[in-house]
Amino acid sequence: MFKVISNRIIAPGIRRIEILAPRIAKKAKAGQFVVIRVDEKGERIPLTLVDWDSERGSITLVFQEVGVTTRKLGRVREGGYVLDVTGPLGNPTEIKRYGVIVGVGGGVGNACLLPVMREFKRAGNYIVSMIGARTCELLILEDELREVSDELYIATDDGSRGYKGFVTDLLKKYLEEKVPDLVYAVGPTIMMKVVSSITRPYGVRTIVSLNPIMVDGTGMCGACRVIVNGKLRFACIDGPEFDGHKVDFDSLINRIRMYKREEELALSFLEKRGGEDHGV
Amino acid sequence: MVSKRAVPMRKLSMDKRLTTFEEVALGYTEEEALEEAKRCLKCKLMPCSRLCPLNIEVPEFVKCIERREYEKGLNIILKANPFPAITGRVCPQEVLCQKECTLRKLGDPLAIGRLERFLGDYQIENNIMNLNVPEKVRGSVAVVGSGPAGLMGAVELRKLGYEVTIFEALHEVGGVMVYGIPEFRLPRRVLRFYVDYVKKLGVRIEVDVVVGRTYTIDELLREYDAVLLATGAGTPKFLGIPGEELNGVYSANEFLIRINLMKAYRFPEYDTPIKLGKRIAVIGGGNTAMDVSRIALRLGAEEVIVLYRRTEVEMPARREEVENAKEEGVKFMFLTQPIALIGDEKGWIRKIKCIRMRLGEPDASGRRRPIPIPGSEFDVEVDNVIIAIGAEVNKLIQRTTPGLKVDKRGHVIVDKYGRTSIKRVYAAGDVVTGAATVIEALAAAKTVAHTIHRDLSG
Numbered sequence A: 001m002f003k004v005i006s007n008r009i010i011a012p013g014i015r016r017i018e019i020l021a022p023r024i025a026k027k028a029k030a031g032q033f034v035v036i037r038v039d040e041k042g043e044r045i046p047l048t049l050v051d052w053d054s055e056r057g058s059i060t061l062v063f064q065e066v067g068v069t070t071r072k073l074g075r076v077r078e079g080g081y082v083l084d085v086t087g088p089l090g091n092p093t094e095i096k097r098y099g100v101i102v103g104v105g106g107g108v109g110n111a112c113l114l115p116v117m118r119e120f121k122r123a124g125n126y127i128v129s130m131i132g133a134r135t136c137e138l139l140i141l142e143d144e145l146r147e148v149s150d151e152l153y154i155a156t157d158d159g160s161r162g163y164k165g166f167v168t169d170l171l172k173k174y175l176e177e178k179v180p181d182l183v184y185a186v187g188p189t190i191m192m193k194v195v196s197s198i199t200r201p202y203g204v205r206t207i208v209s210l211n212p213i214m215v216d217g218t219g220m221c222g223a224c225r226v227i228v229n230g231k232l233r234f235a236c237i238d239g240p241e242f243d244g245h246k247v248d249f250d251s252l253i254n255r256i257r258m259y260k261r262e263e264e265l266a267l268s269f270l271e272k273r274g275g276e277d278h279g280v
Numbered sequence B: 001m002v003s004k005r006a007v008p009m010r011k012l013s014m015d016k017r018l019t020t021f022e023e024v025a026l027g028y029t030e031e032e033a034l035e036e037a038k039r040c041l042k043c044k045l046m047p048c049s050r051l052c053p054l055n056i057e058v059p060e061f062v063k064c065i066e067r068r069e070y071e072k073g074l075n076i077i078l079k080a081n082p083f084p085a086i087t088g089r090v091c092p093q094e095v096l097c098q099k100e101c102t103l104r105k106l107g108d109p110l111a112i113g114r115l116e117r118f119l120g121d122y123q124i125e126n127n128i129m130n131l132n133v134p135e136k137v138r139g140s141v142a143v144v145g146s147g148p149a150g151l152m153g154a155v156e157l158r159k160l161g162y163e164v165t166i167f168e169a170l171h172e173v174g175g176v177m178v179y180g181i182p183e184f185r186l187p188r189r190v191l192r193f194y195v196d197y198v199k200k201l202g203v204r205i206e207v208d209v210v211v212g213r214t215y216t217i218d219e220l221l222r223e224y225d226a227v228l229l230a231t232g233a234g235t236p237k238f239l240g241i242p243g244e245e246l247n248g249v250y251s252a253n254e255f256l257i258r259i260n261l262m263k264a265y266r267f268p269e270y271d272t273p274i275k276l277g278k279r280i281a282v283i284g285g286g287n288t289a290m291d292v293s294r295i296a297l298r299l300g301a302e303e304v305i306v307l308y309r310r311t312e313v314e315m316p317a318r319r320e321e322v323e324n325a326k327e328e329g330v331k332f333m334f335l336t337q338p339i340a341l342i343g344d345e346k347g348w349i350r351k352i353k354c355i356r357m358r359l360g361e362p363d364a365s366g367r368r369r370p371i372p373i374p375g376s377e378f379d380v381e382v383d384n385v386i387i388a389i390g391a392e393v394n395k396l397i398q399r400t401t402p403g404l405k406v407d408k409r410g411h412v413i414v415d416k417y418g419r420t421s422i423k424r425v426y427a428a429g430d431v432v433t434g435a436a437t438v439i440e441a442l443a444a445a446k447t448v449a450h451t452i453h454r455d456l457s458g
């Protein structure tokens, strides 16, 4: 049982939760994730470690309430409990001095971008962050990202903040003028696909942090398999980061959709069961 | 005159077998156990005992059954094996204790497993637990993994006077016995009884700890006098053919984890889904393939076909389970090897391109090697494919533990006493041998527990 210290809305449909998990807080590194299971009947889902505090013994996650598990997690109140939190999982980002790094984030991916850019900055890199969201309200962690970035660019689909259009357009324009030493992208799979196709002609090393469906998160099921360089790799133990130029994004996009119908069914089932709260 | 035939095991009625996860083999009644026990010849040479990896004194406990001294018989088993209700159910007896039973010359070997299970069930019914452990604490050991090897190692070490903590990556205890072997072969109440026993002995169990990530082996060595690696061989193998990324294709492990661990068969009451169609192909010929097929039937599949590249004789599955699978309606296509998986425009699996095989000369395993017959390709139409061709050792610990020697296939290398290349680190079970059996994992862990004891007290 893992105690929830705080759980609050930071944008419509997006929450930031702090959970007591001392052994994970001590070990966490940028680029890693945890697997959580909210309650006895719950599914195991992966969420990225956005922040951690080894002294407090806590970890912070940012999640979008899209389906059953994230809704359930959203309902756990301060002082309540999450049944299982396992981690830190996945390989940490290889932090070293590349030179100029462009970080591209989209949606909740902006939260995942934060710890990685923070560490890159500490390692002496020049950080250019590009963050995007559908609309200005959904733009999360802007201040925190600004703090770790030398330059920060914003794009919203509706133009309510910054550039009107996709964050990938910003990257395209940037590349027309300058070629960075590394591009790091995290967000919707389609965004990472576009990022990789934009950088390919420039030959810029591009790292993407993939988010396939996972079950155990420890290499035991193969649900998270993706094709990288023509071979099956398990995102939970071989990744989650891969060379974006070698990832078969189309099959990944297809796999993420596999349970669409079931997910809708589960959600309506949850809603019918009503608003039972957890762990209070 | 002894009967040639073993007393048959009663089974669940077929309608229930196809719709529930209730246990299929119902176990012997007292009368049946008494009748079967009578058949034993009490052979002086005890080939049964010799071929049991834990050397259980078979004729001794059988004698006790005959005399209705059940607790005494049980204690004879418990000296060697703390988990009789498990092994009695899942051991491949036909290649172990029953293999050279003298009764074979007459007919059926003694049904040793069934008699062992009888006493194991007696134990559970009467809640018999021997909880004696030495008072003096000799040291402390971290056990990594809570499958049969981990549980056995923990029990043995506890009995030798060690403080033991088991670290388990998943949220439940039992390894393959909880996420792999289905309830209709190993009911969870049986496993729960023994996990409870292990806890009552004073073993601490911490779930949700992935060693290599949450703690490294190095860190464990700072806190504990020794580390026993019992992490199994849990990483699914894929065929390496085109199309394995298609939706509708599962590894056996994913399928089993979704069903057994996450209870996807009760979706949406439970949150984890599984997506199955009418016609399901299962690739492989071992216990896992049989389990997966039988589960698929219970989930309402109309047709389940096992594709195996050799013939029935070479199938490594327990005989009894092959028979059960056939009775329940699982179909088999032997000498069939998939060469590509083909999907529809939505990226869902639709058919398997296969090639016919023939058997050639025996290979290293002693089984005849399958050879493809050129030009014999054909398609099998399916809604799902479940790949059950085996599992290998997870690379996680190896990657995060510098200095831990493994062989080409990733198996941890140990000496004959279970010592790895790192001082104070030991290993037992599937992580050493590759996918094997519960009883072999138990036997290996027992040996290693005693090595640890010798090394720590020496």
Ligand SMILES: Cc1cc2nc3c(=O)[nH]c(=O)nc-3n(C[C@H](O)[C@H](O)[C@H](O)COP(=O)(O)OP(=O)(O)OC[C@H]3O[C@@H](n4cnc5c(N)ncnc54)[C@H](O)[C@@H]3O)c2cc1C
Pocket: A033, A043, A045, A046, A047, A048, A049, A062, A063, A064, A065, A066, A067, A068, A069, A070, A071, A108, A111, A112, A210, A211, A212, A213, A214, A240, A256, A257, A260, A263, A264, A266
């Ligand atoms: C390594 C990793 C790190 C992740 N980190 C985060 C994070 O920090 N914050 C966060 O909000 N999400 C993150 N995700 C995605 C998150 O795991 C899914 O959103 C979650 O599983 C949804 O569960 P659910 O039961 O709430 O929704 P479901 O009912 O399972 O799904 C609802 C909707 O979400 C979509 N969806 C399902 N799974 C995924 C997925 N893996 N990726 C994208 N969309 C999905 C479905 O298509 C559907 O439209 C991460 C995924 C991975 C693999």
Ligand SMILES: Cc1cc2nc3c(=O)[nH]c(=O)nc-3n(C[C@H](O)[C@H](O)[C@H](O)COP(=O)(O)OP(=O)(O)OC[C@H]3O[C@@H](n4cnc5c(N)ncnc54)[C@H](O)[C@@H]3O)c2cc1C
Pocket: B090, B091, B092, B144, B145, B146, B147, B148, B149, B150, B167, B168, B169, B170, B174, B175, B176, B177, B180, B181, B209, B210, B211, B212, B230, B231, B232, B233, B234, B256, B287, B288, B291, B318, B394, B396, B397, B428, B429, B430, B431, B435, B436, B437, B438, B439, B441
């Ligand atoms: C479907 C199926 C059916 C089977 N049927 C039979 C049968 O009928 N009879 C039989 O004798 N055998 C059977 N087997 C084989 C048998 O289950 C295994 O040989 C046996 O369980 C091996 O025991 P183990 O303790 O070595 O490993 P496992 O049972 O695999 O247990 C290993 C445990 O370690 C945990 N772990 C792994 N890595 C880590 C880590 N880094 N940190 C913490 N924990 C970790 C795992 O989560 C797991 O719980 C079957 C196997 C399968 C898959």
Ligand code: SF4
Pocket: B051, B052, B053, B054, B055, B056, B058, B081, B087, B088, B091, B093, B096, B097, B098, B112, B113, B116, B439
């Ligand atoms: S433990 Fe297994 S091999 Fe040994 S006697 Fe029992 S059933 Fe036979």
Ligand code: SF4
Pocket: B039, B040, B041, B042, B043, B046, B047, B048, B049, B058, B059, B100, B101, B102, B103, B110, B112
């Ligand atoms: S070999 Fe068979 S008959 Fe002889 S003692 Fe063993 S179980 Fe009994």
Ligand code: FES
Pocket: A213, A214, A215, A216, A217, A218, A219, A220, A221, A222, A223, A224, A225, A234, A235, A236, A237
């Ligand atoms: S999530 Fe199961 S192997 Fe990666």
